[in-house]
Amino acid sequence: MPSTVSCGCDSHASICDFRACPKVGRDKGKIRVSSEQDPPPTRIRGGEAVKTALIDAAAEMLGEIGPSHISVREIAERAGVNHGQVHHYFGGKRPLLEAAMKQLAHGHFEYARMLTGDSIFPPALSLSQDSNYWRAISHIAMDGDLDLARIEIDEGVSVPRLTLKKLRTKTAGEMDDLVVKARLAGVAALQLGWVAFEDxxxxxxxxxxxxxxxxxLAEVKKSIENAIVQAFD
Incomplete structure (x- = not known):
């Protein structure tokens, strides 16, 4: 006698063999039961709401894995929408990832500017407070997707480029431009390296x-601040 369970399945009688039922038994060792009383899955409605949900989901996933490993279906599932919406609103995965990176870059830029104030550099170790951004940049760089990484430059919201502009003004006529770039890259490496490998x-x-x-942490912060002073003062 096969095991039976009431599943509310529309395709056959309410008492069915759960091993053959399309609604239950999909997980090994588990019986998943649906009924007419179960609420339907939450679905986001409205074009702007769908686009926002997809961009947020893609931005979140960029902070978890490299862009080449993200699928359209995974983004849609995270956003709570049908995967066809990705193609409908963005034309495919790549434009969606670009929109997500723009969002991350703009958010990070404004946050960094707020912290920096009138200074040239953002506070040492402050990058750790914007974890989704630096994780996304790390995964994108390790994936070798520099076109996606340079979106912040094309959008005019690159913190390193803004810092370079300030340093050029500060060191004009006193330091070779290539030296300025090299020292800035070294300081940036300290900041990125710490947040990526802190633990x-x-x-x-x-x-x-x-x-x-x-x-x-306090001593590391001092070390980075001292490195900045030694490099540019």
Whole structure:
């Protein structure tokens, strides 16, 4: 006698063999039951709401995996919409990823400018407060997708480019432009390297206790600030 379960399936009687039912039994070792009382899946309605949900989902996923590993279906599932909406509103995955990167870049730029104020550099270690952005940049760079990474430059919202502009004004006639670029790249590498490898580096230097971590972070911040001073003062 086959095991049976009431599943509310429209295709046959309400009592069915759950192993053959299209609505239940899809997960190994689990019986998934649907009924007429179950609410339908939430679906976002309205063109702008759908586009916003897709961009937000794509931006979130860029912070988790490289762009070449993201699928249209995964983005749509994360957004809670049908995958056909990606093609309808964006024409495909690439334009959607570009829109997501624009959103991340603009958000990071405004946040960094707020923190920087009248200074040339954003505060040391402040990049860690915008984790989705730096994770996205890291995954994109490791994927070798520099066209996606340079969107912030094309959009005029690149923090490194703004910093370079300020440094050129500060060092005009005193420092070769190539030296300015090289030293800026070195300082940026310190910032990006720390946020990407912070947990590993703390473990590597045996900073287990919370108070040790706090002291170490303060010293790392000082080190980066000193590197900036030595490079450009």
């Amino acid at each position: 590993y580096l703390l473990m590597a230097v045996d900073a287990h206790e919370e108070e040790d971590r706090e002291t170490l």
